[in-house]
Amino acid sequence: MTTETLVFDDKQTLVDTAARRFADLIGAAQRARGVASVVLTGGSNGIAILASLAADSGDIDWSTVDIYWGDDRFVPTDDPERNYGQARNALLDHVPVDPARVHPMAPSDGEFGDDIDAAAAGYAATLLANAGADVSPHFDLHLLGMGGEGHINSLFPHTAATAEAQKTVVAVEDSPKPPPRRITLTLPVVNRSKAVWFLVAGEDKAQAVAAAHAGADPADWPCAGAHGTEETVWFLDHAAASALPDA
Numbered sequence: 431m432t433t434e435t436l437v438f439d440d441k442q443t444l445v446d447t448a449a450r451r452f453a454d455l456i457g458a459a460q461r462a463r464g465v466a467s468v469v470l471t472g473g474s475n476g477i478a479i480l481a482s483l484a485a486d487s488g489d490i491d492w493s494t495v496d497i498y499w500g501d502d503r504f505v506p507t508d509d510p511e512r513n514y515g516q517a518r519n520a521l522l523d524h525v526p527v528d529p530a531r532v533h534p535m536a537p538s539d540g541e542f543g544d545d546i547d548a549a550a551a552g553y554a555a556t557l558l559a560n561a562g563a564d565v566s567p568h569f570d571l572h573l574l575g576m577g578g579e580g581h582i583n584s585l586f587p588h589t590a591a592t593a594e595a596q597k598t599v600v601a602v603e604d605s606p607k608p609p610p611r612r613i614t615l616t617l618p619v620v621n622r623s624k625a626v627w628f629l630v631a632g633e634d635k636a637q638a639v640a641a642a643h644a645g646a647d648p649a650d651w652p653c654a655g656a657h658g659t660e661e662t663v664w665f666l667d668h669a670a671a672s673a674l675p676d677a
């Protein structure tokens with residue numbers, strides 16, 4: 431497993447470079463196996479990379495990409511806070527995805543109604559159904575944003591969701607970042623991904639970036655607990671990299 435840390439002059443160069451590498455990685459997986467899988471995330475950079483891919487997605491065959499979410503906000507279908515809706519607007523409405531391969535988390539007015547635990551269990555069932563012999567797929571790529579306190583997906587410091595070792599998907603009802611109700615993949619599932627990429631910009635993220643690079647306890651800094659089985663890549667701007675020892 432390799433860890434790479436790449437530092438860019440500005441946010442747009444960061445997301446455009448990650449988007450080109452996304453296209454290469456997914457294209458290579460499709461050439462090898464005919465299909466590929468990716469986990470999307472929310473946040474400004476998680477959506478900006480999708481907009482960059484909408485402009486240029488290289489040789490990706492979108493019809494054979496399985497698309498999952500690392501977390502989503504448990505709000506109604508049309509709520510602009512929904513990561514799924516933001517991903518549709520930025521990318522999925524503009525490329526020829528196969529609707530059967532797009533796997534959003536349920537909204538609060540979806541098939542499970544307002545029952546967030548049932549919605550989380552429903553997503554665990556979706557993962558299981560696509561997992562082959564395991565409990566969740568071994569994704570080709572899991573994208574992650576990161577908060578200043580080190581959260582990834584909806585895994586916040588010192589929470590049961592971050593400590594979860596058995597379940598693949600859990601409900602979060604008191605997220606410190608609004609909105610409070612969310613569904614999230616857990617660390618064991620993130621860590622079945624071949625590639626885990628962090629897209630992180632801004633001075634407020636520098637301490638969390640440094641903690642993860644120093645091998646901090648994931649209970650304190652959830653970002654420190656996420657690794658790909660083949661590669662972990664940090665796409666940073668100078669501000670986010672500013673607390674690293676060799677910055």
Ligand SMILES: O=C(O)[C@H](O)[C@@H](O)[C@H](O)[C@H](O)COP(=O)(O)O
Nearest residue numbers: 472473474475575576577582583
């Ligand atoms: O649903 C969410 O809120 C996101 O999944 C979240 O984990 C996000 O990626 C980070 O908060 C970073 O957000 P920024 O890229 O906007 O800093």
